[in-house]
Amino acid sequence: MKIRVTPFVLEIHLPVVLRLAGTLGFGFLLVLCGTGLTQYASANKSIQNRFYDNTNTLIGYYWTGTQEQIISIDTTTGITSVVAHLDLQWVTSSGFAVDSANHKAYLAGRKDDETFWRLYEIDLLTGNAISTTVLADMINLGFDTYASPAPPLTPTPTSTIPAGTPTATPQPPTLTHLRPDRGRSDLPNEVYLYGSLFAAGATASLYSTEEYPLSTLFVDSTRLKAFIPADLPAGTYTARVVNPDGAAATLDNAYTSFDAANDDLHAHSYELWSDPMAVRAGDTATTLGLVVHRQGGKTPTPVTVHFYNGNPNQGGTWIGEGSIALLSPRQSQSTSAVTWIPPAPATYDLFAVIDPNNQFAESLETNNLISRTLSVLPPAADRIAPRVASFTIGDGSGLVTAPQVLLNVSAEDPIPGSGVASLFFQEFEYSQGAGQWVPTQDSGWLTYTTGTLNFPWTLSPNAGMKYIDAWAADAAGNVSVYPFHRLVTYNPPFDSVALNQTRIYRYEVPAQTRLNVRVEPISGDPDLYIWPPDTSAPPFVSNLPGTQVEQLSLQVDSPGTYQVEVYGYSAAEYQLSVTWTPAQTTLAHLPEIRVDADKPLPTAPAVASVALPPTRFAIAAPAATDLTTPSEPTEPPTSTIYLPAVAR
DSSP states (O other): EEEHHHHSEEEOOOOOOOOOOOOOOTBBBBOOOOSSSSSEEEETTEEEEEEOTTTTEEEEEEOSSSOEEEEEEETTOOOOEEEEEESSOOOOEEEEETTTTTTEEEEEEETOOOOOOOEEEETTTOOOOEEEEEEOOOOTTTOOOOOOOOOOOOOOOOOOSOOOOOOOOOOOOEEEESSOEEEETTSOOOOOEEEEEOOOTTOOOEEEESSEEEEEEEEEETEEEEEEETTSSSSEEEEEEEOOSSOEEHHHHEEEEETSSSOOOOOOOEEEEEESSOBTOOTTOOEEEEEOOOOOOSEEEEEEEEEEEEEGTTTOOOEEEEEEEEOOOEEOOOOOOOOOOOOOOEEEEEEEEEEOOOOOOOOOOTTTTEEEEEEOOOOOOOOOEEEEEEEEEEESSSSSSEEEEEEEEEOOBBBOOEEEEEEEEEEEEEETTOOOOOOOOEEEEEEEHHSSEEEEEEEHHHHHHEEEEEEEETTTTTTTOEEEEEEEEEEESSSSEEOOOOOEEEEESSEEEEEEEEEEESSSSEEEEEEEOTTTTTTEEEEEEETTTEEEEEEOSSSSEEEEEESSSEEEEEEEEEEEETTTTOOOOSSOOOTTTSSSOOOSSSSSSTTTOOOOOOOOOGGGOOOOSSSOOBOOOOOOOOOOOOOO
């Protein structure tokens, strides 16, 4: 299929000759569906038992007076069915086209509260408007649809499958975990679902006593993104993923919605850390710890964690006790280090029990047992860990407008080391709904030659602030003590926020510049707040009512990190522009007062502007197959010191 959009015409080339258009009722335009059988799902994600072919089904759009719908008409029976309920309100339409081969519909129109036209691409399998593109100069203009001539018909081969042979059952997907796996019930949350064999058009839902369909984005065959709206009742939910062919996967206890007033302690397996990361048998310096999160509460409280080799409920061996002197409400902190001497090279199942004596009143007591698997290496002469010396993303500015970036890393292994052999990348996002940093994807261990120069990386689809961490390992298996954090902020051409949702952007702005930020609403009321490097200072504010443009221009005298937050005073779509220019330039005609007195101001940022992903993070040491083609060991850095000569 080829699509070309101009100010005057949309062309869709399909292998079917078609030209049919008419109006019914509220501006209903019909297009004949292409060849083949397709099973579509309605917006509530339940599979409908109706099929569309090229002989008796018409597909089009229909305005009910309150909602835009994609509907079908069976020309043999006259029965009208709803294929999808679209999340579009008050749309003036100028054209409609269907690509039935790829299960897509295209609708050009203008919302009554907007001055420009948009092209909506609608996934007919899910009912989602999967993209909206602002069109240039489309006011009062329509487009037509046509197809190239159909190819000559070829005879259908005769089936050689014996009658009665059973058809193949679709291979079901697997669902392993969600990140984040929890969120406040009063805030929206964006989560990733991980597994295998996800198909384009797969949909996700949460259910307990009833099912809650989620707006779902297909990322790849191992990951989906889903949006969980606010006001999901507090409780623990099973997650379900359904592919377009009906094959499904479920995961019990997959997601917890919690009341912000309730108190709870919890952690994740990737937060059960070891130091060093590559543990060796008999090493008396090995320590363990756990990063513990507290979701609520009112006053700081001490926390105790017990560590075991093996499941303590099945006879695991006691290792020791770690503690946190005082853990404040809605904060995270690591326990004190606990010494562990692994007896031999082997694979160990390590466990941590939070609040083992139940001294802490929690709303959920079933999430206090944390475990991970750790492979212990044999002793080695090389015990010096390498380090990542430099790490850049893209052009190094930290600002990108497309998710595809290139990573460049250099690492060093001091003499007499065995040489840098492999690299590991981990991407983090901050989840406002969960109130914590979330690892969204990793590279696995890469050979150093593969990962060091222009390694291609596609950022996770959420816009805003992200960090990518880089670790290095040498040929002996030693892993760098700390990762190299690198900030990158993804600013796509368009973004959106839900009601009470905040999108966080973070920029490292050089000195003697002027930071210019502009939020242009497409719909709704997005507000702009900029938090300066001084964490005690209030934000700069532009929160005018309605669809007025929000903009701020700040003088930056010293280099620092500025956090830009776009807050959904209502659900909103917007364009964000961020630039910094030489300090002598200014934005012209900025009003002096850009604060709506009727709107409450935030007392703190969505996350502290100095907050970073955890440095204590559990990743498996590289396997022997990852430790190939090491770089040469490097001389440790040296400095020359000049002392004054003294004559006696």
